[in-house]
Amino acid sequence: xxxxxxxxxxxxxxxxxxxxxxxxxxxxxxxxxxxxxxxxxxxxxxxxxxxxxxxxxxxxxxxxxxxxxxxxxxxxxxxxxxxxxxxxxxxxxxxxxxxxxxxxxxxxxxxxxxxxxxxxxxxxxxxxxxxxxxxxxxxxxxxxxxxxxxxxxxxxxxxxxxxxxxxxxxxxxxxxxxxxxxxxxxxxxxxxxxxxxxxxxxxxxxxxxxxxxxxxxxxxxxxxxxxxxxxxxxxxxxxxxxxxxxxxxxxxxxxxxxx
Numbered sequence: 001x002x003x004x005x006x007x008x009x010x011x012x013x014x015x016x017x018x019x020x021x022x023x024x025x026x027x028x029x030x031x032x033x034x035x036x037x038x039x040x041x042x043x044x045x046x047x048x049x050x051x052x053x054x055x056x057x058x059x060x061x062x063x064x065x066x067x068x069x070x071x072x073x074x075x076x077x078x079x080x081x082x083x084x085x086x087x088x089x090x091x092x093x094x095x096x097x098x099x100x101x102x103x104x105x106x107x108x109x110x111x112x113x114x115x116x117x118x119x120x121x122x123x124x125x126x127x128x129x130x131x132x133x134x135x136x137x138x139x140x141x142x143x144x145x146x147x148x149x150x151x152x153x154x155x156x157x158x159x160x161x162x163x164x165x166x167x168x169x170x171x172x173x174x175x176x177x178x179x180x181x182x183x184x185x186x187x188x189x190x191x192x193x194x195x196x197x198x199x200x201x202x203x204x205x206x207x208x209x210x211x212x213x214x215x216x217x218x219x220x221x222x223x224x225x226x227x228x229x230x231x232x233x234x235x236x237x238x239x240x241x242x243x244x245x246x247x248x249x250x251x252x253x254x255x256x257x258x259x
Contacts, residue, residue, distance in 0.1 A: 001213070003039045003078025011072055014057060015133045018103055019069060022055040025079065032111035033086030033179075033204055033234045037212045039078030040064045047212060047229070049107035049179075049204070050082060057106040057135070083212045084233050087111050087177050087202055092119035094174040098140075099188055101127045101161050101180025105135040107204055108179050112143035123147070123173075127161025127180070130154045162187045171197055179204035183259045186246025189237060198237030205233050205245070208252055218250070 004025055012020040027036060030050045038056060039045040044064040051057040058065045071077070087107075090096050096115055100108045105126065115122050122144030128134045131154040140146045147164050148156025157163055162184060170176070170192065178185050178201060185203050192198040207228040209219035214230030221228065222244045226235070248256045 001080060003037070003045070003080050006077055006079045008071060008073055008075050008077065009054075014135055015128075017133060018057055018059045018135055020051060020055050020057040021068065021071075021077070022052065023077075023079065024054075026054040027079075027082045028053060030082035031086030032089070032114055033107045033202075034082035034084050035107075035212075035229075035233060036079055036081030037083065038064075038068075039080070040067050041077065043067045045078070045080075045210070047083075047209065047233075049103075051106040051109060051136075057103065059103040080212060084229055085231070087204075087234050088175060090115050090118060090120035090175060093121070095121040095172060096123070097168075097170070097173045097176045098122065098124045098144075099127075099161060099165075099176065099178045099180070100124065100135075100140075101184045102129075102133070103135060104178075104180030104184075104204070105140070106179075108177060109136040109139045111177060112140055116143040123168075125149070125161050125164045127151075127164075127184070160184065160187070162191065165191055170195060173200065176201040177204075178202065181259075182206065182246060182249070186259075189240065189246065192237060193241075198241075201237040202234050203237060203240060203245070205235060207233075207249055218252075218254075221245070 006023040006025045010022040035047045038048045046064045048056040124140045124146045127149045129151045149161045205228050207219035209229045214227045219228035
């Protein structure tokens with residue numbers, strides 16, 4: 001559980017607000033959807049989705065990620081992982097739908113690539129605020145049929161990524177995989193729940209935690225007490241019924257906050 005001292009070998013500016021950090025060590029056995037604990041020296045240790053076997057992709061949103069954006073090739077960070085449960089991999093010839101919003105593309109791009117290698121039929125719905133913020137568009141384009149939605153209409157459908165769900169038969173998919181802002185994921189959940197197919201979907205949750213292994217309890221979700229770091233971060237839609245999902249989360253002090 002001691003962080004591995006890891007050198008940054010490349011920094012890739014993916015979008016104006018997101019960067020990928022590649023390291024000289026690999027999460028060789030990582031499954032799509034698992035995460036790593038990243039120690040930013042002198043600032044914090046935070047969970048980040050694994051976007052490559054040797055990398056994480058982050059958005060500049062807080063103290064730790066702001067400090068990361070000041071780092072460059074040759075600098076060091078500490079890594080622990082991989083942790084948690086990843087997405088269910090498809091069988092050959094199964095049809096899956098990937099729904100990605102914003103930096104939620106980070107754990108889903110490896111899933112799309114793995115699914116293609118297995119021989120699955122992959123559709124991807126990718127959403128962002130604008131064209132410049134579309135994350136991993138090229139990676140997704142190489143794995144299956146990609147549809148895009150942007151809030152401002154600068155590319156693809158003008159509107160939210162959830163609007164793309166209205167034009168397809170969701171029942172034709174063996175499994176649906178979702179990651180992005182929780183309010184977006186919750187909208188997807190409600191659409192699937194109304195069709196009684198939410199049990200075919202998996203959602204990658206984000207909650208505050210420190211340990212990454214289910215000890216500190218900071219990421220326990222009401223009402224079942226599921227630990228996001230140990231029981232997730234990927235959860236089947238059935239488990240999220242009648243839970244805090246889409247309603248509220250808890251910060252470092254344990255206080256509730258709305259999305």
